[in-house]
Amino acid sequence: MDKWTRRAFLRASVGTGLALSMGGAAGFLLSGVEAIGAEAGGSPNVLLIMTDTQRLDDMGAYGNPIIKTPHLDGLAEGGVKFTGCHTQCPACMPARATIFTGRYPMAHGVWSNGVPLPETETTLADIFAAAGYRTGGAGKFHFLPHWPYRKSDLPTMERHPKPFYGFQEFHLGEDGRSGEHHLWIKEHHPEYYDKPDDQLPAEVHNSGWTARHTIDFITRCVREKTPFFAFCSFVDPHQPYNPPPPYGTLYDPEDMPDPIRRDDELESGRFRSIARSRNMTRHTERLKEQRAKHYGEMTLIDACVGRLIGTLDALGVRSNTLVVFVADHGDMLGDHWLWWKGPYHYAGCTNVPLFFNWPGRIGAGRTIEGLVQQTDILPTICELVGLETPLGVQGRSLAPICRGDTDQTPYDYAYIESVSSGATSPDWQGPGPARPATDRRHTIDTFTIRNHKWRFTIFSGTDDGELYDLEKDPNEFDNRFHDPAYSSMRGTLMAVLLDRVGRTRDPLPARTRPY
Ligand SMILES: [Ca+2]
Known part of the structure; x- marks a missing residue:
């Protein structure tokens, strides 16, 4: 089946799940989760958790002795953890398009931020919808450009009554308090409408809102005995670094590591003009304050992940659910006098955490140091749950590694552009x-x-x-x-x-x- 025919097939299949999901969405967010009891059998579920702008070392399980990420650490150490995963492009839209299509930027066409993901691409959500799964996601998708941060006109299910890149249910809470998250605060929490993120309760903050929608979606799927593909996509720890209390004061800036940099880079480094133009990166104290808040955002995410996993446990579907965690790209955090992300192919910007966790199905406690890529996530998920990887996918399946058949990764070199x-x-x-x-x-x-x-x-x-x-x-x-x-x-x-x-x-x- 060629790409165009396949796309039409997937579109038709996706439509059949829509009525159910729209009906279910009317039930609002749950305050708690009731145990459903019996372990659901049948098709395994998938929970894909993503963060935005998280370096490899922004997690305890990846060797950071300061940051507190106990739930993520438990997942990473209870599964197969990759330390050599690199993004194919250190920018949000190309990286996300690569994760969702298993294809390189020059194949799916999202070569930069500001380029919409072509409708002709087949996404992970398309694949699962076509296989009879319920597909739902919340948080930052970034399949469409944000600029200039259209606060109110990003798609919502009400305005866009058809699947969004294969997602039958979607709640976009993108950068800069935009999309449905923005509308929700305006309607339900007007008292916080004009407040910055560090004055919001954690439940109103984007991370809490994203986790709650994911929990609600998963809970409804389990109750209706429908296998799910859930995407929980946190906007943080992306800049600005301003987590809600108590996360903003959880870390002492004095404890933060020094950035990796040398004075001569300001004179002769490739990016010296960018480095010089960002005055903030000159000041180590200020850098450390920002990094402490960046860590705080990660610890809030970790608390949210703890609730997600608690939900799977309470619903009795933990052992039937593959959990995958990845970041879209890293953050320079002052290394080489640079900040955030950009066309910098230093490890701080391209090397991201990636792990697969599935109790009883993927061996625990293994660390794989070989090179892998974001292109590999789609074919790995497909193989692990028994779905066929579509034609045109360029990544390699890491399922043999996850199953413990080999420790050998498929690359001599990772590729980044x-x-x-x-x-x-x-x-x-x-x-x-x-x-x-x-x-x-x-x-x-x-x-x-x-x-x-x-x-x-x-x-x-x-x-x-x-x-x-x-x-x-x-x-x-x-x-x-x-x-x-x-x-x-x-x-x-x-x-x-x-x-x-x-x-x-x-x-x-x-x-x-x-x-
Ligand atoms: Ca942030």
Whole structure:
């Protein structure tokens, strides 16, 4: 079945689940969860939990001795934890599109924030809906652009009475208190409408709201004996870092680690102009205050995850539910004088936590250090629950690793790209005038391969790049790209990189005639 035919098939299948889910949505959020009793049999459920802008080391289970994430740690240590997962693009929309399609940015087409996920792509939710599952999600999807933070006109189920990228039920609470979360506060908690996040009760905050919708969805599915694919997607610990009480004061800034950086990077580093323009990153004390609040946002998320897992336990479906956790990308948090995320392919920005937990089905306590990618999440979930992976998926299934058949990951190198374009569509709604598609004057694309020994990056259209010898220089300080001592290795890595660039393309649109 080609992509177009398959899409039509999925659309038809999704429609059949809609009436049920719309009816169920009328029942509002539960204050508590009643035990249903018997363990549900039949098709296994899936709970995909995602965070936004979480580094690998923003979790106790990944070696952070300060941050408190006991529920996430328990899940990670009770399953298979990957330490070598890299995003294929350190930006929200491309990373999410990759996780949901199992395809590289140059295949699904979401090469940057601001590009909608094409309707022709098949998402995880499409696959589960077609298999007879109930599909529901809450929180940050970011399949559609946010800019300029349209507070009220993002899709809601009322306004968009059809599945949203395969989700029969969806509650969008995207960045900047927008979408349905914004509307909900306005209607149900007007006293907090003008308050910043750090003055909200945790239950009104986006994280609490996202968890509650997910809990409500799961509870209804179990009661109606329908297998579910649930997506619980937290907007945090994305900036601004301002968690509600008590999470904003949970950590002492003095306890925060120093950023990984060196003075000479401000003079000669690739991103020195960006680093210099962000005055805040100069001040270590201020950085540590922000990091303490970033950690606070993670601990609130962890409390929410504890409630999600408690719900699965109370409903008796824990052992029939695959739980998957991943972040879309990392955060520089002051490393290399940089902040947030961007086309920086340092580990702080690209290396994300990923684990699979399924008591009795996935062995506990295993840590896999080999390289894996966000492209692999979709085929892994499909294989673990017994669904066929659609044609066109480019990632590799990690199910054999999860089952304990092997510790060997499918890659010698992870691949990362950040592409840019000066051109904008005629529908451009950002600052400044629209620029024609032929305007490529500002295009510099960044392509990277990395493993545990090397990080190699090229900037297209220039003779510049980055080459770090990670065994000698794990913090990516000394760029050997132009070092004659590394010229042979540079050639070898260039060949590997060009091969990956070529193999990640998927020409679109599909042709309609032989010639
Ligand atoms: Ca935040």
